[in-house]
Amino acid sequence: MLWxxxxxxILGFSSTQRTPSAAERAALHTRESWARFDAALEHAxxxxxxxxxxxxxxxxxxxxxxxxxxxxxxxxxxxxxVRVVGIAQDITEHKDIEAALxxxxxxxxxxxxxxxxxxxxxxxxxxxxxxxxxxxxxFDRPESLGVPDLNEAMCYxxxxxxxxxxxxxxxxxxxxxxxxxEQEVHLHSGExxxxxxxxxxxxxxxGRIRRLFGTVQDITDRxxxxxxxxxxxxxxxxxxxxxxxxxxxxxxxLASELHERAxxxxxxxxxxxxxxxSALPPDVLAEVEPLLDDIDGLLADxxxxxxxxxxxxxxxxxxxxxxxxxxxxxxxxxGQRSGIDVTLDIDDFEAALSPNxxxxxxxIVQEALTNCAKHASAGSIRIGLTCHGSELHLLIVDDGxxxxxxxxxxxxxxxxxxxxxxxxxxxxxxxxxxxxxxxGQGTEIRVSFDLQQDTP
Numbered sequence: 001m002l003w004x005x006x007x008x009x010i011l012g013f014s015s016t017q018r019t020p021s022a023a024e025r026a027a028l029h030t031r032e033s034w035a036r037f038d039a040a041l042e043h044a045x046x047x048x049x050x051x052x053x054x055x056x057x058x059x060x061x062x063x064x065x066x067x068x069x070x071x072x073x074x075x076x077x078x079x080x081x082v083r084v085v086g087i088a089q090d091i092t093e094h095k096d097i098e099a100a101l102x103x104x105x106x107x108x109x110x111x112x113x114x115x116x117x118x119x120x121x122x123x124x125x126x127x128x129x130x131x132x133x134x135x136x137x138x139f140d141r142p143e144s145l146g147v148p149d150l151n152e153a154m155c156y157x158x159x160x161x162x163x164x165x166x167x168x169x170x171x172x173x174x175x176x177x178x179x180x181x182e183q184e185v186h187l188h189s190g191e192x193x194x195x196x197x198x199x200x201x202x203x204x205x206x207g208r209i210r211r212l213f214g215t216v217q218d219i220t221d222r223x224x225x226x227x228x229x230x231x232x233x234x235x236x237x238x239x240x241x242x243x244x245x246x247x248x249x250x251x252x253x254l255a256s257e258l259h260e261r262a263x264x265x266x267x268x269x270x271x272x273x274x275x276x277x278s279a280l281p282p283d284v285l286a287e288v289e290p291l292l293d294d295i296d297g298l299l300a301d302x303x304x305x306x307x308x309x310x311x312x313x314x315x316x317x318x319x320x321x322x323x324x325x326x327x328x329x330x331x332x333x334x335g336q337r338s339g340i341d342v343t344l345d346i347d348d349f350e351a352a353l354s355p356n357x358x359x360x361x362x363x364i365v366q367e368a369l370t371n372c373a374k375h376a377s378a379g380s381i382r383i384g385l386t387c388h389g390s391e392l393h394l395l396i397v398d399d400g401x402x403x404x405x406x407x408x409x410x411x412x413x414x415x416x417x418x419x420x421x422x423x424x425x426x427x428x429x430x431x432x433x434x435x436x437x438x439x440g441q442g443t444e445i446r447v448s449f450d451l452q453q454d455t456p
Contacts, residue, residue: 001025010067010090012059028057040071045081048073054091066095116218122150123211124173129153138195138218140187158184158192165197172201173209182219194223240428241356248314248359255313258306266306270299308333312366323358324349327365327383338373345384351392351451360429361385361394361447364422368396368445371418376400376443390452396445402437422447 001022005015011028013020026034033056040051052070059065071086118134127150136143139156154162161183168179179199186192196217204210277285277292310316311333318326324346331342353361365383372378378400386393408419419435426433426447437443 007088010065010088011057012061012063028059030056030058033057037069040069041084044071044073044084048075048079048081054095064092065090066092118216120214120216121211122169122214124209135216138193138216139185140189140191156185156187158186160184168197168199169212172199172212176201176203176207176209193218193220195219237428240424244360244425244428245356248356251314252319255310255316258310258313259316262306263303266299266303270296270303273299315362318358318362323353323361324385326358326362327385330362330366330369331383334369334373338369340373340378341380342369343380343382345382349385349387351387353392353451357429357449360425360431364394364425364445364447365396367418367422367425372398372400372443374418376402378442387451390450392449392451394445394447397442399442402439402441402443404439405435405437 001019003011003013003019008015008017020028026038029037036053037055040053043049044051050070050072052068054066054068057065057067067088068091069086069088071084073081074083074085076082116134116138118132118136118138120132120135121130122128129147129150131147133143141148154165157165164181165183168181171177172179178201181197181199183195183197184192185195196219198215200213201209202211202213273292273295277289280288311330315326315329317329327346328344331344334340335342369381372381376398378398381396381398384393384395384397386395422445423433426449429449430453431447431449434446434448435443436446
């Protein structure tokens with residue numbers, strides 16, 4: 001065998017050295033590589049057919065090299081193979097790149113499997129698709145079946161998801177904008193999965209969208225958790241509404257007990273003391289009259305206190321006349337007790353509200369006024385109740401000292417029971433609670449409800 005100087009150099013031999021023996025040549029190869037090379041030479045010498053193979057070698061200095069070897073058989077006039085002439089090219093760098101690419105693809109596949117994320121490509125003109133291994137897994141499709149055509153791929157989606165997917169494809173193609181959507185997928189096994197897909201349009205040099213690249217993530221577990229969370233929140237909200245209703249019933253019962261039992265007894269006691277005073281001799285009456293006056297004053301104060309407590313628990317006006325008269329009565333009573341001027345802007349309000357919603361609105365106003373009296377140092381409060389379409393708005397504004405709401409979110413700070421109670425009462429029945437305040441600029445509370453929703 002004769003070698004050129006270039007091959008000697010590639011294999012780590014000096015040009016002054018003799019050509020290696022057959023045993024030395026075999027020792028350069030890995031076992032598998034030598035077996036293939038020896039078989040290719042044997043085939044060429046016996047059939048006259050050429051060959052091209054890649055072989056792996058280890059040079060005498062220990063360096064590993066890859067060569068692509070191409071051989072052609074030369075024959076004599078009788079057609080007998082007399083020799084094999086070949087060329088060899090060092091492709092080690094190319095093989096290293098291929099190995100690095102395969103390793104990168106393996107890591108990508110492992111990462112995609114770990115995150116349940118796959119990728120695909122779609123050629124616009126041919127509608128030919130390519131899928132990563134993870135996409136096959138997510139669609140429960142054997143790789144042996146190959147990538148489906150576009151129409152078959154679309155059959156995996158539920159009808160609504162199918163329309164959204166088609167719209168997203170065309171939107172990406174027409175506008176060149178990236179699209180994100182969630183899809184419901186029906187596997188051949190009957191299992192329903194949920195995917196999140198990102199579609200990225202890829203333009204050519206002229207700017208025309210030539211292909212679409214996309215990623216798919218299996219979000220079935222996330223959707224299941226979201227559904228479970230939604231159910232739990234609904235359950236908690238339902239329990240909260242029941243708790244509020246039970247609380248209102250108990251307040252109504254206590255207010256009724258005080259009004260129907262304690263108040264008449266106090267009135268009867270006051271009448272009895274008056275009759276007793278009338279029956280006493282003048283000299284005895286003169287002696288005990290100061291005591292009777294004290295008793296009469298205590299009875300009057302107790303009666304007024306019970307009436308006030310009954311109103312706080314559940315004003316009778318709310319049950320018998322409705323929200324607006326109840327607000328007016330409570331505002332008058334609050335103004336008398338606190339000295340704060342309360343203005344009601346409710347004259348034009350005519351919307352029909354459920355009893356439970358009326359109770360919630362009254363309690364929010366009640367809590368807001370109590371908060372204002374305790375903390376705001378306000379001189380006036382304005383309460384507005386309006387309805388625009390299906391939107392109900394309750395507005396409570398004071399001219400007090402105000403505060404910085406962001407402070408309430410700082411560690412160690414407490415938002416206050418009153419604010420929490422108002423927010424929870426609004427949100428329990430599907431409302432929105434907003435608070436705006438600035439130091440020295442008063443406080444504004446805005447509560448909104450959508451009357452078209454199933455608000456209790």
